[in-house]
Amino acid sequence: MIQYPKAFIFDLDGVITDTAEYHYLAWKKLAESLGIMIDREFNEQLKGVSRIESLERILSLKPELLDMPVEEKEKLATKKNEHYKELINQVTPEDILPGIQKLLDDIKSHNIKIALGSASKNAEFVINRLGLKNYFDYIVDAAKIKKGKPDPETFTIAADYFGFEYRECIGVEDSAAGIEAINKAQMFSVGVGDRDHLSDADYLLSDTDDLNFDLIIEKYISNHK
């Protein structure tokens, strides 16, 4: 008999929908207002990383800014988030990335639990805008996470909620920090993106459209042997 995993834990931004692009646009605009230029390559290291940590990484490109008072940093992070919130206000179910809805349906039809493990405090808002709330048995509250990705906490907290062993869970991610977090949790990691950034994934696909339930299960099972 096939030993199915007990849960899938999904990242949000860049996996379920392309809000990773909105994060990038909002950070780019904020960075430019500070005289800092960032590009998509630099943005790879912001993916999956918390709001304040992302700001620190941007400010480190102009080290004299790193010393600004904490309140100033919080104001800048809030400014980025206000812009980001304007962008995600336009999100609709049409913004669900290809292959995701089918994968969620296939997981549900096998009675496997589904959790959301996003670093974003806006995650529940986005999931509601996408009309996907009912698929999720548990949504990790990013505000309660003590150590963000690449620490495994975002993923282990979801498995702990269900009472499942970590090795019985699959994590799906588009960020290097997220794949590291899943691997550290001893879960099976599925990466969506390019090999340059996600080479540590147990199973790597270039596109969400390639996410196929049966193939993921096959890889997961052979990984357990």
Ligand code: B16
């Ligand atoms: P917020 P994920 C992450 O979401 C994003 O990848 C990252 O770019 C963002 O800084 C972080 O959420 C925090 O988001 O500012 O909305 O709280 O990829 O883990 O779903």
Ligand code: MG
């Ligand atoms: Mg992501």
